[in-house]
Amino acid sequence: MKKITGLVLVGTAALAGCMSSTEPTDAFNNSYNSINAQQLAEHVKVLASDEFGGRAPSSKGEELTLNYLTEQFKAIGFKPGNGDSFLQEVPLVSIEASPDMVLSIGGKDYQYRTDMVMGSSRITELSELKDSELVFVGYGVNAPEYNWNDYEGLDVKGKTVVILVNDPGYATQNPELFTGNAMTYYGRWTYKYEEASRQGAEGAIIIHETAPASYGWNVVKNSWSGPQFGFQRDDLNMGRVAVEGWVTTEVAQELFTKAGLNFDEMKAKAAKGSFNVDMGELTASVTVKNTIKKSVSNNFIATLPGSKKPDEHILYTAHWDHLGTDLSKEGDQIYNGAVDNATGTAALIEVAEAFAKLDKTPERSITFLAVTAEEQGLLGSKFYAANPVISAKNTVANINMDALNVNGKSKDVAVYGLGQSQLDDYLAKAAVKQDRIISGDPRPASGIYYRSDHFAFANIGIPALYAKGGAQPADEQTAKLRETLDAKLKKCYHNLCDEYSTDWDLSGAVQDMQLFFDIGYELSDSGLWPEWSKTSEFKRQ
Numbered sequence: 001m002k003k004i005t006g007l008v009l010v011g012t013a014a015l016a017g018c019m020s021s022t023e024p025t026d027a028f029n030n031s032y033n034s035i036n037a038q039q040l041a042e043h044v045k046v047l048a049s050d051e052f053g054g055r056a057p058s059s060k061g062e063e064l065t066l067n068y069l070t071e072q073f074k075a076i077g078f079k080p081g082n083g084d085s086f087l088q089e090v091p092l093v094s095i096e097a098s099p100d101m102v103l104s105i106g107g108k109d110y111q112y113r114t115d116m117v118m119g120s121s122r123i124t125e126l127s128e129l130k131d132s133e134l135v136f137v138g139y140g141v142n143a144p145e146y147n148w149n150d151y152e153g154l155d156v157k158g159k160t161v162v163i164l165v166n167d168p169g170y171a172t173q174n175p176e177l178f179t180g181n182a183m184t185y186y187g188r189w190t191y192k193y194e195e196a197s198r199q200g201a202e203g204a205i206i207i208h209e210t211a212p213a214s215y216g217w218n219v220v221k222n223s224w225s226g227p228q229f230g231f232q233r234d235d236l237n238m239g240r241v242a243v244e245g246w247v248t249t250e251v252a253q254e255l256f257t258k259a260g261l262n263f264d265e266m267k268a269k270a271a272k273g274s275f276n277v278d279m280g281e282l283t284a285s286v287t288v289k290n291t292i293k294k295s296v297s298n299n300f301i302a303t304l305p306g307s308k309k310p311d312e313h314i315l316y317t318a319h320w321d322h323l324g325t326d327l328s329k330e331g332d333q334i335y336n337g338a339v340d341n342a343t344g345t346a347a348l349i350e351v352a353e354a355f356a357k358l359d360k361t362p363e364r365s366i367t368f369l370a371v372t373a374e375e376q377g378l379l380g381s382k383f384y385a386a387n388p389v390i391s392a393k394n395t396v397a398n399i400n401m402d403a404l405n406v407n408g409k410s411k412d413v414a415v416y417g418l419g420q421s422q423l424d425d426y427l428a429k430a431a432v433k434q435d436r437i438i439s440g441d442p443r444p445a446s447g448i449y450y451r452s453d454h455f456a457f458a459n460i461g462i463p464a465l466y467a468k469g470g471a472q473p474a475d476e477q478t479a480k481l482r483e484t485l486d487a488k489l490k491k492c493y494h495n496l497c498d499e500y501s502t503d504w505d506l507s508g509a510v511q512d513m514q515l516f517f518d519i520g521y522e523l524s525d526s527g528l529w530p531e532w533s534k535t536s537e538f539k540r541q
């Protein structure tokens with residue numbers, strides 16, 4: 001992973017030279033204006049309905065979702081994208097840890113979901129730690145390009161590593177350290193478990209802190225409990241640590257005190273350079289009893305074949321899945337996932353219909369991919385990237401739609417990973433038509449560019465764009481709406497209350513979908529191939 005600095009948009013003159021200057025036709029304008037809030041809302045209501053049960057992979061909700069997508073795309077004239085099928089099978093395994101576990105450290109038992117969430121990625125019915133020594137490894141990063149190795153001189157075989165979330169750049173706000181406030185992949189929980197496994201640790205525990213994680217403990221206990229999906233593997237994933245999980249900040253502070261260490265002082269030292277320290281005589285014990293179920297989920301793929309260059313594809317993506325139903329809860333049990341991501345899935349249909357309404361078929365193919373198991377670690381998009389229906393060399397660009405704006409129009413368009421590729425320039429050109437400006441990542445510390453499905457496509461060299469309405473309300477009325485609505489939306493992320501609401505204002509989502517349609521239209525007949533910026537770590541091979 002390379003250091004990314006100096007991200008800027010291409011200048012106006014350069015932009016004009018590298019992009020098509022075709023004037024919009026009446027047909028384009030008709031398609032552009034056909035994208036509307038009412039249709040989007042109707043699709044969201046269906047996908048986020050109780051009948052669909054939260055759209056968990058390999059559930060009745062998946063069957064209903066795929067049937068709905070098939071019905072909608074057939075109706076607008078799209079063809080199956082995978083030979084004669086709209087589906088790509090994704091073999092998964094569900095690992096559900098029994099909630100009766102306790103984590104025993106320093107003579108105290110910590111409770112599941114209240115104090116900690118533990119589990120295992122190993123495909124086995126029993127996984128455990130027995131008196132495993134604890135070692136604090138700072139941010140758990142091994143990054144030679146930053147001259148940083150928190151495991152330096154350390155043998156963690158048989159031990160459990162305790163790790164801070166995010167990365168040192170966020171902790172220090174030093175723009176010269178990693179990428180400063182903008183999270184790198186080294187800050188992601190996925191990386192931390194992967195590196196702990198490479199180092200041979202027996203267990204890995206991440207300390208949850210709301211600010212650096214960018215979400216509260218409720219997201220951890222809701223997202224990492226219940227069935228956890230992974231890929232079916234011949235080695236049963238035995239290369240992973242035996243147990244991986246999270247503890248609350250309060251638990252961490254207590255453990256450091258028991259180890260004779262000051263939590264805040266250790267955090268400060270961990271941010272200054274490679275750092276690790278034994279946690280005294282503390283050991284961890286936990287037994288994780290798993291229920292294993294193998295299943296097959298599906299990615300959905302539909303194509304409007306290009307008229308002249310059908311082998312070249314502009315690829316739109318969104319994840320159709322959410323967290324499903326939790327039968328252990330009283331009352332409401334369904335994680336409907338209306339914003340996340342019934343909005344993005346519905347947007348696939350709306351944008352596809354706009355292309356279908358054009359008076360002539362685009363020269364390049366327009367393909368829509370709804371992926372499974374995003375909530376489980378981008379599994380559907382990772383599987384597609386490893387087993388592409390369309391090769392990376394024939395995929396012009398990826399435009400990803402995840403959790404659309406439901407709080408009205410914005411003056412700006414927020415670009416996650418601003419400066420990664422020339423797709424930013426195509427977006428900027430489209431935004432001018434709406435009298436909007438491009439703004440940077442509104443939450444750089446959250447590492448959003450590494451947290452949605454476009455990341456899998458970027459990793460195989462396909463320029464990938466993830467953007468949505470920004471933080472600047474278009475008018476006073478929208479500003480007043482956001483004063484009340486935004487707090488509710490934040491509370492409902494990965495929670496039971498993420499349901500369709502008549503309080504929503506989808507006019508901003510319509511603007512964003514029109515932008516995404518505009519970019520695809522611009523690329524469809526131009527013959528141009530967007531490039532990565534010189535500083536991007538994702539350059540096309």
